[in-house]
Amino acid sequence: MLDVRGLNCPMPVLAVQREVKAKTPKGLVVLADNMTAVGNIQRFAASAGYTVRVRETDDGDYELSLAK
Amino acid sequence: MDKTKKKTAGFWKTHWLVILTGLLIGAAAVALTALGNPKNMGFCIACFERDIAGALHFHEAGAVQYFRPEIVGIVLGAMLISMLTKEWRPQGGSSPITRFIVGMLVMIGALVFLGCPLRMVIRIGGGDLNALVGLLGFIVGILIGVIPLKLGFSLGRAYRQNKAEGLVFPILLAVLFVLSLVTELFAATEPGDPTKPGGLRAAWWIALLIALVVGALCQRSRLCMAGGIRDVVLFRDFHLILGFAAIIVAVLLGNWILGGFKVAVEDGALILGNAKFSFAGQPVAHTDAWFNFLGMVMVGWGSVLLGGCPLRQLVLAGEGNSDSALTVLGFLAGAAVSHNFGLASSGKGIGSGPVLWMLLAGFGILLLVSVFHTKRRV
Structure with missing residues (x-):
């Protein structure tokens, strides 16, 4: 699980890009x-070929599930 | 549907809101100018915050003092719509003092150029070629800022805050604005003199109404001038830059329409309606290319470190982000420093103070911030 909460733009998507590129x-x-x-x-x-599902958590956060 | 049609449909589905927002901001800027705002300055976040700093006596530059309703409208518009869509969220605590100082520097750079990134594109749409030099500087600044980003730069996490922390800035702004309307507490430039931008203004309620809509649209579309170019560089993502381009298109068209569809060449300069494509003789602008360039390098670099341009900071402040609210206060402080120390430019040229030294010191500070907030990740 990649936790990008509290990070300002564009760190969240940058973190995802880093993870995707590395692994x-x-x-x-x-x-x-x-x-x-x-x-x-x-x-x-x-754009990287993943499908994304978004679910709102009980705390009002968003859980994104990326899958190829 | 064949493939191209499908692609076109997907394009509009993804991008319509940001394009619409850009077009409407451009139209709003032209309309506000026609209704009394300074030329090529229908909407300028830096200039209008500078005017507010003047109104509050943070500086005493008599030509630029007025509590601009546009700033208030953007913050409140973003706040109201984010509350409606349940996106309003009080949070803060991500290197606040660093943001304040970087905010000051962004404002100082913007006032050397004479405009935030939003006014830069409005100036381009008005034919001001100096703004193209500014754009070049802005792009260079963003390219510099992207380097630490790629190496792992971050100002750190923000955390959930008390509701009051998210509300205090919008409420303070609204209260001060009401005071500016009903009392004589604040300074205001006498209207009417075309050389004094602070006195050129649309009726307050029109400006406020338009800005409320613009603020709401910007909140929904996440429009950001710095983000537009940054995302192209980082992700080959053209989403936000479409909004950027849409503003230029709308301003160009608006100027052409309001200028009676005139097309001509005068003194070797192309004229499209109210837009005259030249370096010299542009409203509230100077022709010192190096300083136009360097000022916007500072704005671009600083904006990338802050995670958004001055317009975006206002919208985030409305959404309850107290780091962005503090950044906006940094803008006000930066405006005060600019005018109190002769760093701000005017139509006559750059300021009489140590402008170059200030820019160099600013770049030094941005470099330190970039280095010390980067955790090298291999």
């Missing part, structure tokens, strides 16, 4: 806390 994982779960980061990660993930 090219089949799947990745990311925890974000704002819709800007969610949107950025969605656009990046789509």
Whole structure:
């Protein structure tokens, strides 16, 4: 699980990009806390060939599940 | 549907909001100018915060003092819409003092150029070629700022705060604005003199209304001038830069329409309606290319470190981000320093103070911030 909560733009999507480049994982779960980061990660993930599911957690955060 | 059509449909589905926001901001800027705001300055975050700093007597430059409703409207518009969409979220604590100081530097750089990134594109749409030099500096600044980003730069995490912490800045701004309307507490430039930008203004309620809409749209679309170029460099992502381009298109068109669709060449300069493409004789601008360039390098670099341009900081402050609120206070402090120490430019040229030394010192500080907040990740 990659926790990008509290990081300002563009650190959340940058962290995801770093993870994807380093490990090219089949799947990745990311925890974000704002819709800007969610949107950025969605656009990046789509361009990197992942499908993304977003779920709101009980604390009001967003859990993104990336899968190839 | 064939493949190209599908692609086009996907393009609009992803990008329509940011393009619409850009077009509307451009239109709003042209409209506000027609209604009384300074030329090529329908909407300028740096200039208007500078005017507010003047109104509050942080500086005493008599030509640029007025409590601008546009700033208030953007913050409150972003706040209201984010509350409606449940995105409002009080948070802060990510290197606040560093943000304050970088905010000061961004403002000092912007006032050397005479405009924030938003006014830069509005000036481009108005035919001001000095703004293209500024754009070059802005791009260079962003390219410099992207290097630490790639090496692991971060100002650290922000954390959930008490609701009051997220509300204090928008409420303070609203209260001060009301005071500016109903009392004589604050300074205001006498209207009417075209050489004094502070006195050139649209009616307060129109400016406020337009800014409320703009603030709400910017919150929804996440429009950011620095983010536009940064994302192209970092991710080959053209989403935000479409908003940037849309502003230029709307301002160009708006100037052309309001200038009666005029197309001509006068004194070797192309004229499209109200836009005259030249270096000399541009409103609230100077022609010192090096300082236009260097000022915007500072704005670009600083904005990347802050995670967004001055416009974006206002929107985030409205969303409850107290780090961005503090950054905006840094902008006000930077404006005060600029005018109190002769660092701010004017239509006549750069300031009489130690402008070059200040820029060099500023670059030194940005370098230190870039280095000390970077954790090398291999």
